[in-house]
Amino acid sequence: xxxxxxxxxxxxxxxxxxxxxxxxxxxxxxxxxxxxxxxxxxxxxxxxxxxxxxxxxxxxxxxxxxxxxxxxxxxxxxxxxxxxxxxxxxxxxxxxxxxxxxxxxxxxxxxxxxxxxxxxxxxxxxxxxxxxxxxxxxxxxxxxxxxxxxxxxxxxxxxxxxxxxxxxxxxxxxxxxxxxxxxxxxxxxxxxxxxxxxxxxxxxxxxxxxxxxxxxxxxxxxxxxxxxxxxxxxxxxxxxxxxxxxxxxxxxxxxxxxxxxxxxxxxxxxxxxxxxxxxxxxxxxxxxxxxxxx
Numbered sequence: 001x002x003x004x005x006x007x008x009x010x011x012x013x014x015x016x017x018x019x020x021x022x023x024x025x026x027x028x029x030x031x032x033x034x035x036x037x038x039x040x041x042x043x044x045x046x047x048x049x050x051x052x053x054x055x056x057x058x059x060x061x062x063x064x065x066x067x068x069x070x071x072x073x074x075x076x077x078x079x080x081x082x083x084x085x086x087x088x089x090x091x092x093x094x095x096x097x098x099x100x101x102x103x104x105x106x107x108x109x110x111x112x113x114x115x116x117x118x119x120x121x122x123x124x125x126x127x128x129x130x131x132x133x134x135x136x137x138x139x140x141x142x143x144x145x146x147x148x149x150x151x152x153x154x155x156x157x158x159x160x161x162x163x164x165x166x167x168x169x170x171x172x173x174x175x176x177x178x179x180x181x182x183x184x185x186x187x188x189x190x191x192x193x194x195x196x197x198x199x200x201x202x203x204x205x206x207x208x209x210x211x212x213x214x215x216x217x218x219x220x221x222x223x224x225x226x227x228x229x230x231x232x233x234x235x236x237x238x239x240x241x242x243x244x245x246x247x248x249x250x251x252x253x254x255x256x257x258x259x260x261x262x263x264x265x266x267x268x269x270x271x272x273x274x275x276x277x278x279x280x281x282x283x284x285x286x287x288x289x290x291x292x293x294x
Contacts, residue, residue, distance in 0.1 A: 002043060002046060002047050002050065002058060002059075003057075003058035005043055006040075006043060006058040006059045006061055006062050007058065007061055007062075009036065009039050009040065009043070009062040009065075010061040010062040010064075010065040012029070012036055013033070013036055013037075013062060013065040013066055013069060014065050014069075016029060016030055016033060016227075016229075017030075017229045023191060023192050024189075024190065024191035024192045024193065024194055025191060026229065027189055027191060027194050027228065028191055030225065030227045030228045030229060031224070031225045031227065031228055031258075031259040031261075032225075032258050032259050033069075033225075033227040034066075034069075034070050034073075034227070034248055035258060036066075037062075037066040037070070039062075040059060040062050040063060040066065043059060043062075044059055047059065070248075072242075073241075073242065073245075073246075073247065073248055074246070074247060074248075075246070076246050077243070077244050077245070077246065079244050079270070079271065079272040079273065079292075081270060081272060081292035081294070082272075082292060083272050083273070083290035083291065083292060084174065084175075084176050084291065084292055084293045084294065085112050085113065085172075085174060085179065085217075085269075085290070085291040085293055086109070086110075086111040086112045086113070086288070086289075086290045086291075087111055087112065087113045087114075087115065087217070087219060087264060087288065087289050087290075087291070088106050088109045088111040088113070088114055088115070088277065088286060088287070088288045089114070089115040089116070089117070089183075089219045089220060089262065089264065089286065089287050089288075090102060090106060090115075090116060090117070090262075090277065090282060090284060090285070090286035090287070091116075091117040091118050091185065091220075091221040091262060091282060091283075091284040092116055092117070092118055092119065092123055092280075092281075092282045092284075093118055093281065093282035093283050093284065094118045094120045094121070094123075094143070095283075096118075096123065096280075096281040096282050097281055098280070098281045099121075099122055099123035099126050099127075099281065100122075100123075100126035100130070101280045101281055102123075102279075102280040102281055102282055102286075103116070103123065103126045103127050103130045103131065104126075104130055104280075105277065105278060105280045105286070106131075106277070106286060107130050107131055107134060109277070109288060111288065112148065112149045112150065113146060113147070113148050113149075113150075113172065113181070113219075114131060114135065114146065114147045114148075115144070115145070115146045115181075115183045115219040115220060116144065116145050116146075117143065117144050117183075117184075117185040117220050117221045118143050118185065118221075119140070119143050119144065119145050120143050127145065127147075131147045132147075134147075135147035135148060135149060136148075136149065136151075137149070137150065137151055137152045138152070139152050139155045139168065139170055140168070141155075141157035141158070141165045141166070141167065141168040141183075142157075142164055142165055142166045143166060143185065144166060144167060144168060144183045144184065144185050144220065145183070146168070146170060146181065146183045146219075148172050150172045150173055150174050151172070151173040152170045152171065152172060152173070153170070153171050153173060154169075154170065154171050155168055155169070155170040156168060156169045156170070158182070158184070158204075158207070159203075160184060160186060160187075160200040160203050160204050161186060161187045161196050161197065161198075161199040161200025161201075161203055162187055162196075162200070166184075166185050167182065167183065167184035167185060167186075167204075167220070168182070168183050168184075169181070169182050169207070170183075171213070174293060176293040176294050177214065177215065177293065178213065178214075178215070179213070179215040179216070179217055179269070179293065180211055180213035180215065180216045180217070181216075181217045181218075181219065182204070182207075182208070182216070182217070182218045182219065182220075183219050183220050184204060184218065184219070184220040184221070184222065185220055185221045186200040186201060186204065186220075186221065186222050186223045186224070187199075187200045187223065188223055189223050189224065194230075197223050197224065197230075198230055200223075201222070201224060201230050201231075201233050202233060204218070204222075204233075205233035205234055208234070208236075208237065208267075209236065213268075214268045215266075215267070215268035215269050215293060216237075216266065216267045216268060217264065217265070217266050217269070217291070218234075218237065218263065218264065218265040218266070219263075219264050220262070220263070221261055221262050221284065222261060222262070222263050223261045224261060225259050225260055225261065226239055226242065226260070226263075234265055236267060237265040237266060237267050238265065238266055238267070238271065239263055239264070239265055240263075240264040240265075240266060240271040240274040240287075240289035240291075241260065241263075241264075241274045241275075241287070241289075243266075243270075243271040243274070244271035244272055244273050244274045244289065244290075245273070245274035245275055245289075246275075248260060249274065249275065249276050249287065250276075250285075251276060251284050251285040251286075251287060252283065252284050252285070253283050253284075254279035254282060254283050254284055254285050255283075257276075257285060261284075262284055262285070262286075262287050263287070264287060264289045266291060269291045269292060269293050270291065270292045271289055271290070271291055271292075272290045272291065272292055273288075273289060273290045274287070274288065274289040274290075275287070275288050275289075276288070
């Protein structure tokens with residue numbers, strides 16, 4: 001029995017995209033896929049109690065599968081080059097009891113670009129009071145906004161699966177050249193309702209692949225994990241956490257993060273560092289990255 005279970009765990013890890021999507025359960029599984037590895041030590045305990053030597057040998061199969069898929073995420077990265085663009089982002093949560101604390105923490109990072117999602121009500125006033133004096137350039141669309149040390153131009157609101165524009169595209173004019181930046185908050189995904197989120201992903205991916213800019217950065221709450229089968233629409237883009245971060249960089253829920261719906265995707269640049277920031281009252285951790293543009 002133990003060898004069968006071991007092979008089954010390996011099959012889930014490697015072939016999760018082949019599992020039929022019944023009632024959205026695949027979305028839950030794929031969003032938390034690295035956690036499937038926790039089954040392996042449980043099986044090891046079962047094998048130890050049963051004194052099943054063959055089972056222990058079989059456990060090498062899921063161990064190797066997990067190591068190949070996720071081992072690189074836990075190893076330190078070596079990055080060369082100088083950071084020319086530092087970016088922070090956070091879904092600060094429309095229900096945050098103290099949004100000013102979250103905005104203040106983002107400002108304290110002294111990044112070149114600050115992107116915020118779910119910026120509503122009192123949070124908008126906090127952001128204006130705290131960030132406007134520090135950043136000369138800013139733009140927004142609905143509840144997403146971006147502040148920049150560098151000039152912004154050609155801002156366009158984007159709907160992306162919604163009936164209102166909860167995303168935007170702008171261009172940051174840096175000394176090393178322009179960077180097209182998409183600040184997005186895609187529709188939410190629930191186990192039994194992912195159609196709207198998927199439509200938003202598809203629309204965003206279409207815009208990205210048609211974008212002629214040499215350098216493109218996507219920042220925000222995409223409401224999907226890199227292990228989700230739908231994430232494949234972003235072929236040609238890298239994730240800063242995967243490229244330059246150590247660990248999985250889980251951001252949600254902030255009390256005990258088990259998945260990463262928040263991302264910075266890039267093309268035409270290189271990531272030098274990536275990490276997470278404290279929640280400060282939000283249900284999402286913030287994310288940060290530094291990029292080399294030349």
